[in-house]
Amino acid sequence: MDRESMTDIRQLFPSDDGNAERRNVMLGLFEQLLKGTDALKDPDAVYLKGSKDRSGSFYRDILKTSSVPAQGMKMEEVGDKLLHLLHAHPYHTKYFLTNILPMASIPGIAGMLAAFMVNGNNLWDVYGPAGAEAEVNVIAMMSRVAGYDPLVSGGYTTWGGQGAIFTGLRMAIAKFAPEAKRRGVPDNLYAFCSEAAHYSLYKSMEATGLGSDRLVRVRTLPDSSMDTADLRRKLEQVIHKGGIPVYIVATTSTTDAMGIDDVSSVRETAQSVAAAHGLQRPHIHADSALGGFFAFFNDYDFEANPLAFSAPVLEALGAIRSRMIHLSLADSLCFDFQKLGQTPYTTSLFLVKNAQDLNLVDLEPEETPYVGHRGYGQYHTGYTLECSRMASSISIYSALLAFGADGYRRLLAQFVEVNLAFRAELALRAPELVVVNPANPGIITLFRIYPKDVPGFWEEVAGGCTLDQIRRTNEMNERLFEALGEGRDRMFFGDTKKHLVVKTKDGNQTALYASKLFVISPYTQVEHVGEIVTYLKQVAAAVIAEYEAHSMKEGLVPLET
Numbered sequence: 049m050d051r052e053s054m055t056d057i058r059q060l061f062p063s064d065d066g067n068a069e070r071r072n073v074m075l076g077l078f079e080q081l082l083k084g085t086d087a088l089k090d091p092d093a094v095y096l097k098g099s100k101d102r103s104g105s106f107y108r109d110i111l112k113t114s115s116v117p118a119q120g121m122k123m124e125e126v127g128d129k130l131l132h133l134l135h136a137h138p139y140h141t142k143y144f145l146t147n148i149l150p151m152a153s154i155p156g157i158a159g160m161l162a163a164f165m166v167n168g169n170n171l172w173d174v175y176g177p178a179g180a181e182a183e184v185n186v187i188a189m190m191s192r193v194a195g196y197d198p199l200v201s202g203g204y205t206t207w208g209g210q211g212a213i214f215t216g217l218r219m220a221i222a223k224f225a226p227e228a229k230r231r232g233v234p235d236n237l238y239a240f241c242s243e244a245a246h247y248s249l250y251k252s253m254e255a256t257g258l259g260s261d262r263l264v265r266v267r268t269l270p271d272s273s274m275d276t277a278d279l280r281r282k283l284e285q286v287i288h289k290g291g292i293p294v295y296i297v298a299t300t301s302t303t304d305a306m307g308i309d310d311v312s313s314v315r316e317t318a319q320s321v322a323a324a325h326g327l328q329r330p331h332i333h334a335d336s337a338l339g340g341f342f343a344f345f346n347d348y349d350f351e352a353n354p355l356a357f358s359a360p361v362l363e364a365l366g367a368i369r370s371r372m373i374h375l376s377l378a379d380s381l382c383f384d385f386q387k388l389g390q391t392p393y394t395t396s397l398f399l400v401k402n403a404q405d406l407n408l409v410d411l412e413p414e415e416t417p418y419v420g421h422r423g424y425g426q427y428h429t430g431y432t433l434e435c436s437r438m439a440s441s442i443s444i445y446s447a448l449l450a451f452g453a454d455g456y457r458r459l460l461a462q463f464v465e466v467n468l469a470f471r472a473e474l475a476l477r478a479p480e481l482v483v484v485n486p487a488n489p490g491i492i493t494l495f496r497i498y499p500k501d502v503p504g505f506w507e508e509v510a511g512g513c514t515l516d517q518i519r520r521t522n523e524m525n526e527r528l529f530e531a532l533g534e535g536r537d538r539m540f541f542g543d544t545k546k547h548l549v550v551k552t553k554d555g556n557q558t559a560l561y562a563s564k565l566f567v568i569s570p571y572t573q574v575e576h577v578g579e580i581v582t583y584l585k586q587v588a589a590a591v592i593a594e595y596e597a598h599s600m601k602e603g604l605v606p607l608e609t
């Protein structure tokens with residue numbers, strides 16, 4: 049396309065008659081992008097090629113110079129500009145070991161492209177019939193995976209695991225205070241989640257106007273799951289003060305340690321406390337944004353083991369399954385396909401066990417327009433917080449068809465296997481890197497280093513350390529974060545300052561800092577673990593040596609334990 053022909057603005061659109069010429073223009077652009085991206089790849093690095101200094105005045109300089117071009121550029125030039133954005137971008141190679149930032153799979157991307165071909169609006173099935181059909185499909189598919197009855201359940205695709213938690217809270221408020229939609233939210237409603245829960249609920253409390261002071265944090269057990277004895281105590285306390293517990297978020301699983309709340313025990317606790325006080329049971333949302341995909345193992349035949357997983361992998365998956373099997377006891381839940389579902393952002397699926405619950409947050413209660421239960425032209429999503437919605441369901445649909453249950457099982461089992469190998473290798477070659485989520489098999493390993501004179505992890509968990517000791521250990525681990533951060537173009541690890549809140553010997557409490565190996569790239573294999581551990585050992589040794597030398601110089605005497 050030269051600049052002359054650009055006077056016909058139709059050149060910038062796909063054809064309306066299916067002509068090959070326009071199709072080839074699009075294919076050419078796709079090819080430019082695919083080839084251009086491939087040319088930037090290096091399987092032994094974490095970043096795509098190209099140098100870009102994003103520090104200093106990088107963004108300010110953009111603000112100073114960037115404006116809309118008076119004349120449009122040639123598409124090939126635009127393609128070059130787009131590729132330039134990708135320079136030095138993190139990429140999901142074998143050494144990409146940080147947090148839940150997955151690669152978008154080929155079927156996931158293809159599903160997006162299919163959606164863009166018609167660009168329907170999933171506000172209403174008349175405007176977006178393809179997206180609506182895919183949405184009903186994926187609701188049925190994932191309801192079955194979660195153990196919901198697809199003829200009773202409902203749901204929709206939304207803005208993230210956070211959007212799911214938010215709508216769960218909206219429903220919870222509506223269950224207890226039907227007038228709240230008109231009159232505003234009463235000030236005696238309380239929500240609960242564990243200390244290890246995602247901050248989504250905190251934000252939702254703000255946004256609904258309940259306020260984060262009405263969010264009660266329940267203690268966690270050493271495996272990062274909710275301590276339901278503490279839940280019981282805190283529910284009682286709230287009720288005793290005249291509050292009403294409306295919402296409990298059971299995290300299945302946590303983003304840091306992969307702790308999995310026992311939804312069955314959370315539900316029983318909520319039920320029995322509520323009944324004892326003549327109250328309705330609070331709405332229970334399973335925050336399965338990350339861990340929900342492990343429900344694919346709920347109906348795996350562990351005896352016959354058709355996918356031939358090794359005994360240790362099977363054992364790990366069995367432990368996860370013993371918790372995930374209770375998912376269907378939650379009133380609502382979420383599958384974040386942009387996490388373990390292998391689709392691009394944003395592709396999150398919110399499910400409710402009983403589709404009727406969506407009416408609670410609908411615009412007009414006299415209508416019951418929930419997904420899958422009405423005819424064409426009547427599926428109008430008045431209950432979503434969004435108005436216009438993308439047809440992200442098509443991408444989800446595509447991935448589910450292409451991977452199949454076995455595809456997801458294989459991928460997750462591979463992540464688990466690499467983690468097991470990593471832990472074994474640490475124990476063997478790098479015991480100074482202490483695994484601090486040993487009771488959580490899965491795709492994440494948290495590890496922590498300790499100063500010489502400070503007691504270790506189990507002592508911390510048992511409340512045997514002083515606040516000062518834990519602070520010193522945290523500080524040392526923060527230096528490890530920094531050292532690993534400096535080398536993240538080589539290997540990219542995650543970290544957290546919020547692993548396990550522990551009690552201290554001197555009556556305080558504090559969270560533990562830990563570095564994180566998050567297996568998320570399909571390209572990370574067991575054979576890479578040796579090299580990963582060698583690298584970590586090297587970086588940690590330098591941090592430890594520097595820390596100990598520094599303490600000596602400062603004349604810090606070992607603290608009494």
Ligand SMILES: *Cc1c(COP(=O)(O)O)cnc(C)c1O
Binds near residue numbers: 209
């Ligand atoms: C990622 C995550 C969320 C937030 O999900 P988004 O899709 O980023 O909005 C909530 N809860 C848990 C447990 C998560 O891992």
